[in-house]
Amino acid sequence: MKTWRKLALGACVLAAAGAAWVWLMNGRDEVDVSAPFAHASGDAQVERGAYLARAGNCMGCHTARGGANYAGGLGIATPFGTVYSSNLTPDERTGLGSWSPAYFWRALHNGRSKSGRLLYPAFPYTSYTQVTRQDSDALFAYLRSLPAVVQPNRPNSLGFPFNTQAALAVWRALYFSPGVYQPQASRSAEWNRGAYLVQGLGHCAACHSPRDALGGPRRGLDLAGGLIAMQNWYAPSLASPHEAGVGEWKREDIVSLLKNGVAYGESGASVSGPMAEVVLRSTQHLSESDLDAMAQYLQSLPAGKADAVASATGPDPSSVPFDAPKAAKLYEQHCAQCHGEQGQGVPKAYPALAGNRAVTLAATENLVQMVLAGGYPPATAGNPRPFGMPPFVLVLDDSEIAAVITHLRTSWGNQASPVTPMQVQRMRGRQAP
Structure with a gap:
């Protein structure tokens, strides 16, 4: 048999085997x-x-x-x-x-x-x-x-x-592998209820998991954080203590964040972007027992798995021109009135920027989005009049926004990579008209 026929036959056999596998x-x-x-x-x-x-x-x-x-x-x-x-x-x-x-x-x-x-x-x-x-x-x-x-x-x-x-x-x-949630016998009924809600109806992994070039979830990295395609928001890891992990939080703070959109405890956290929509339309309406079950499950997520995913690679600080006095002046003019001269924030109103994980995330998309477009936590029964942030898209240019964000990420003990005007420009071009 000629070589080309052997190759053709082999290709046909492989194609048939592949089609059979897909069908099965x-x-x-x-x-x-x-x-x-x-x-x-x-x-x-x-x-x-x-x-x-x-x-x-x-x-x-x-x-x-x-x-x-x-x-x-x-x-x-x-x-x-x-x-x-x-x-x-x-x-x-x-x-x-x-x-x-x-x-x-x-x-x-x-x-x-x-x-x-x-x-x-x-x-x-x-x-x-x-x-x-x-x-x-x-x-x-x-x-x-x-x-x-x-x-x-x-x-x-x-x-x-x-x-x-x-x-x-x-x-x-x-x-895709179909299958109803199977409770883990070694876990409590509350933990299994939380896992069922987070993994199933809550479909948290749809946003909070990294995806490959085909849009498929990367195996073994559920809830490890990922960029939401076409929305240009980064859904942080729900396991990593450096992102949105809540393993060390008090349970009531997690419940408050899911129910009210804000947590006034030690975390001082609030939700924004797509998560604000989730709280507004979904989690604020859930029962205390279900929210507590979800909190219990989220606290149990292993942190080590999340740290295997690099959210982003920031630029080399030494390669980014940065006028520190100018950046500090911009912060004083546009930010300090709400967030404090030392980034300390105002309790129950404006979040602290010093030590804020949302400020020092390796992925900078969310921070740039907030400065450009502003935003509010959701209006909920527990927080009916949320304090918000105005947009600066028409107030500051790309280099000014990059400078003030870099100031946030490198001041008051924060240690994170700088943001470049090019990064801001890309996000500005993706803003909805």
């Missing part, structure tokens, strides 16, 4: 939508589903700005194009009106639509697969109780080959 990986733990299942019903089931929908922040993605709640149409930008969320209201033609609880369960558990087509992981079924059938049915009962809205689903805008089912099947074979 995508067929694991498939839901039989025709199998009978005992369903709870009534007002209590709907109320429970409403609570679970808040825990999963379902409305946040399935409601377009100015649109009806849960009617979909929100564009979710990804590095591969835009995915539009679907209509979850019980409209027969454009929503979930023709779905059964089993079809909905399959969507959460297997990431498949009613027709069996593979769903894009912008819908975080990679986390939702851990949700139990009972919770899935309660969620479905709640969604069925909503007013039906006629709103056809928008087609996704993805480039080739990412718009194909074949490419999606390969991605799932590499990164």
Whole structure:
């Protein structure tokens, strides 16, 4: 047999083996939508589903700005194009009106639509697969109780080959493994409840985990921190004590941060950016017992795993021109009134900058975003009138913003790499119009 024929035959065999492997990986733990299942019903089931929908922040993605709640149409930008969320209201033609609880369960558990087509992981079924059938049915009962809205689903805008089912099947074979959360017998019921909420409905790993070039989570680094694609916010590690790890915090401070958006204890922490939206729409509505369970789980995360991920590599300080007197003057003019001459902040109002982990993060995206665009913690029952920060995007130029941020990162005992005007310029260009 000629060499080229052998090579062609070998390539065909490899292709067939690869296709078989992808097919097998995508067929694991498939839901039989025709199998009978005992369903709870009534007002209590709907109320429970409403609570679970808040825990999963379902409305946040399935409601377009100015649109009806849960009617979909929100564009979710990804590095591969835009995915539009679907209509979850019980409209027969454009929503979930023709779905059964089993079809909905399959969507959460297997990431498949009613027709069996593979769903894009912008819908975080990679986390939702851990949700139990009972919770899935309660969620479905709640969604069925909503007013039906006629709103056809928008087609996704993805480039080739990412718009194909074949490419999606390969991605799932590499990164997705279906399976309901299995409680750890060696842990308490509260810890397992917290793990279930964080890993499953809360889908915290969707933002707080590093991803590779294909958008897949890097194995073994769940919750170790990562840049949120297309949003230009860094979701810090929930394990590392140098980022957002809470292993040494008091439990009540963690609960306060998730419930109120601020923690007035020793941490003096507050949330901003995408996390402010999570607190506003989701975690502030959870019960104290569930928040305490989540806090217990987060405190148990091993810190060593998180430190294996380098958030960013800052520039060599010696290579960055820095006018310290000018930077100090800018801080005095624009920042000291709220944050204090020594970066000490104002208790229960403006956060301290001295010793603040958000200031000294290796990844500087969040700090630059806050100085450019400003922001507020969420308005919550426990903090109804949050103190915010004004935007400086039209007040300071790139070199001035870089100088004042570098001042924050190198003063009052803070030791972090400088920020360059180029870094600020890149972030300024990514600001929403």
